[in-house]
Amino acid sequence: MSTAIVTGCAGFIGSHLTDRLLADGREVVGIDSFEDYYPRAMKEDNIAQARDHESFELIEADLLSLAETGRLRELMDDAEVVYHLAAQPGVRASWGQEFHIYERNNIMVTQALLETANHVEVPAFVYASSSSVYGDTDILPMREDAVCVPYSPYGVTKLTAEHLCRLYTRNFGFHTASLRFFTVYGPRQRPDMAFRRFIDKALAGEPIVVYGDGEQTRDFTYVTDIVDGIIAAAAAPAGMVANLAGGSRVSLVDVIDTLADFMGVAIRVDRQPRQAGDVRDTWASIEVAQKVLNYGPEVGLAEGLAAEVAWLRERRFG
Ligand SMILES: NC(=O)c1ccc[n+]([C@@H]2O[C@H](COP(=O)([O-])OP(=O)(O)OC[C@H]3O[C@@H](n4cnc5c(N)ncnc54)[C@H](O)[C@@H]3O)[C@@H](O)[C@H]2O)c1
DSSP: OOEEEEETTTSHHHHHHHHHHHHTTOEEEEEEOOOTTSOHHHHHHHHHHHHTOTTEEEEESOHHHHHHHTHHHHHHTTEEEEEEOOOOOOSGGGSGGGHHHHIIIIIIHHHHHHHHHHHTTOSOEEEEEEGGGSOSOOSOSBOTTSOOOOSSHHHHHHHHHHHHHHHHHHHHOOOEEEEEEOOEESTTOOTTSHHHHHHHHHHHTOOEEEETTSOOEEOOEEHHHHHHHHHHHTTSOTTEEEEEOOSOOEEHHHHHHHHHHHHTOOOOEEEEOOOTTOOSBOOBOOHHHHHHHOOOOOOOHHHHHHHHHHHHHHHHHO
């Protein structure tokens, strides 16, 4: 049976995608270097269920090293699709000395994967892009044909990698699809992300740090909806770029109110200055994904938050 390759399989979204592919009866080769951006133990938990599955193979390795030794080529020989989710995430950490990590893990790695996948003619390559490519714009909702002017170094690297995908499609007819994810949440969410930080602090009875006035809005997307869109994109027309979002736009203060009601706790807020790279609003048009991928987000914010709270309660209190 041919194989799906998932890069970043031990991460938040990659582990959900891996579990879904295995549940759908697919063979999966997962590649992850367990970068130390957040604790390894969390990634071990993410991938624990997949590790027990007979159709799953975990390759713990750095993708660029795999490309350099030729091992990546061997792994891709039998692949029907590459889902490329590995990256250095995080807007705020992408300034200063750390930028070289973003350049390496987001741009260089994507180029090496594209080069190899094109060479061995993998039938489909799905790239995890980001709403951060749009930058700090007041042209809302964000549409795929907008001019992209990123507002953070992270956004620059995600857009650059997206351009690389487009180049391989245009020059070689290689089958790529780029999906611009809008703030993804749910169980296993990364510890640096807002909902995860909010819920962790609320459970600990500690104040929540909010950067800026809290009126900034985000289009939040539940992780299983993102996974639906990722899987559908393997069969999309070559070169497709599509937003994947929850389809609703909520301010951080509203999220905090919803959480306080739902968790039955009073939440204290510690306001801090707006951070460099943080955009004011994100809000996606999902017309392209609806039309081309038959995409339709199914999990609303209340239901999705409840699932994340339940997961974090279980982690904290057992
Ligand atoms: N979480 C979101 O809201 C969001 C939004 C937009 C885009 N994205 C994109 O989705 C993808 C997944 O994000 P996530 O939130 O699951 O992040 P994550 O950090 O949880 O997962 C990424 C994984 O990639 C691995 N990795 C990084 N560099 C690697 C390398 N050189 N070799 C092998 N493995 C490597 C890391 O170890 C990590 O486990 C990323 O490409 C990210 O840019 C995420």
